[in-house]
Structure formats: C-alpha cells, structure tokens
Amino acid sequence: MKAPSTQLQARLDDVRGRIAAAERRAGRSPGCVTLVAVVKTVGAELIAEALSAGVTDLGENRVQEAEQHQQALGRDGARWHMIGPLQRNKAGRALERFDLVHGVESAAVAAALARRAVDLGKLARVLVQVNVSGEASKHGVTPESTPALLDAIRDIPGLSVEGLMTVGAPVERAADARPEFVRLRALRDRVAAGLGLALPQLSMGMSGDYEVAVEEGSTLVRVGTAIFGARG
Numbered sequence: 380m381k382a383p384s385t386q387l388q389a390r391l392d393d394v395r396g397r398i399a400a401a402e403r404r405a406g407r408s409p410g411c412v413t414l415v416a417v418v419k420t421v422g423a424e425l426i427a428e429a430l431s432a433g434v435t436d437l438g439e440n441r442v443q444e445a446e447q448h449q450q451a452l453g454r455d456g457a458r459w460h461m462i463g464p465l466q467r468n469k470a471g472r473a474l475e476r477f478d479l480v481h482g483v484e485s486a487a488v489a490a491a492l493a494r495r496a497v498d499l500g501k502l503a504r505v506l507v508q509v510n511v512s513g514e515a516s517k518h519g520v521t522p523e524s525t526p527a528l529l530d531a532i533r534d535i536p537g538l539s540v541e542g543l544m545t546v547g548a549p550v551e552r553a554a555d556a557r558p559e560f561v562r563l564r565a566l567r568d569r570v571a572a573g574l575g576l577a578l579p580q581l582s583m584g585m586s587g588d589y590e591v592a593v594e595e596g597s598t599l600v601r602v603g604t605a606i607f608g609a610r611g
C-alpha cells in the first residue's frame with residue numbers, strides 16, 4: 380500500500396488532534412467520534428494513501444463514484460458512507476456499496492433500501508437528513524416533519540434507523556454553526572424519547588465547523604477539504 384505523503388499525514392494528524400481536543404473539552408469519551416473522510420472528487424491514489432494512514436471511514440455523495448473507487452481499491456478496506464442525496468431508483472445500487480446511508484429524506488427511499496437489504500440478507504443502516512437551517516437549497520425534511528417520517532419507517536423490515544444528519548448552512552465563523560448543531564441534537568433527543576427509539580448517531584460537522592459539532596454531540600464528522608485540500 381502506498382505510504383501517505385507527509386502533507387496528507389500532517390493534515391490527518393491535525394484533524395484527529397482537533398477532534399480529540401473537542402471530545403475532551405466537551406467531556407466526551409475519547410474516540411467516540413468517527414472521522415468520515417469525504418472523498419468526492421478525490422482520486423483513487425490519494426484515497427489509498429488515506430487508507431494507509433489509518434482512515435477507516437470514507438464518504439461519497441455519488442453511487443457511481445463509489446462503484447469506481449471500490450473497483451480500484453476493493454470494497455473491504457473501509458466503511459463507506461453515502462452522504463449525498465439519494466434517488467429511489469439508485470437505492471439498490473447504493474445499498475450494495477455503502478455501509479451507512481446518511482441522506483434519507485423519504486419513506487420511499489428507505490423502503491427501497493430495505494427491500495434490497497432483505498434480498499441480500501443484510502440490514503440497511505440509515506440516517507434521516509434534516510434541514511435544520513431551513514435554507515431552500517438544502518436537502519432534508521423539516522424538523523417538524525421528522526417525527527412522522529421516523530415513525531413511518533421505524534418498523535420496515537431490513538431497515539435500521541440509527542440517527543439524524545444535517546448539512547449546515549455555510550457560516551463565516553465556526554461558532555455560528557453551533558445553534559444548528561444544538562437544534563439537531565435537541566430534535567434527536569426529543570424524537571428518540573417520544574418514539575422510544577435509540578437514534579445514537581448524529582452526523583454533523585464539516586471542514587469549517589467539525590470541532591463545534593463534536594462539542595455539541597456529533598458522532599460522525601464528514602471532513603473533505605481539511606484532509607485532501609480544496610476541491611478543483
């Protein structure tokens with residue numbers, strides 16, 4: 380396996396150190412946050428370097444890109460996360476390629492993932508995407524309709540609903556993202572208690588604000604630019 384460049388290694392060390400420091404500041408247990416390295420537009424060679432630097436989780440927002448990467452790199456070296464919007468007609472293919480689908484925003488997509496999972500004898504692990512910021516450009520269900528969607532999909536055979544995900548509005552300073560993260564966590568707490576669901580996962584935080592997200596309870600941070608540099 381190709382050794383990581385010193386630049387990639389330094390960036391990864393920096394991100395990991397910041398996650399660890401944020402866990403400590405928040406009194407959370409060390410290692411409770413998973414770093415998902417977002418590899419959209421990143422070449423297979425650089426992804427291989429990241430894997431040799433100990434990256435365990437990769438995020439992609441397109442099914443076809445994941446298929447290509449997995450053909451080049453193999454399927455078993457990492458956990459793959461689908462972080463982009465998913466159409467129902469791609470759900471079957473996505474289920475084959477991804478260990479966790481973050482962006483579920485309809486019962487129809489959840490059901491399509493679950494059907495394929497049952498065919499394959501596995502579980503479709505999903506998060507429901509919530510549009511906390513209310514920006515029209517963002518995917519996800521509204522906070523108000525989140526309980527109803529979770530209630531509609533909770534008992535679908537083959538489906539494991541494990542938490543919530545959000546893509547924050549772009550902010551100038553990382554601290555400005557904090558209210559959205561607080562709202563997603565509060566929504567999760569409320570819905571979990573109301574429906575009697577566990578919902579352990581909160582996927583929130585990107586390159587610009589992942590430390591704040593960790594302070595506010597994120598369990599999955601999705602970081603691309605801070606690891607691989609700006610996308611071309």
Ligand SMILES: *Cc1c(COP(=O)(O)O)cnc(C)c1O
Pocket residue numbers: 417419440462463546585586587601602603604605
């Ligand atoms: C691109 C992307 C990321 C990573 O963004 P960076 O700012 O490069 O860290 C995270 N989540 C989603 C849903 C994305 O599309």
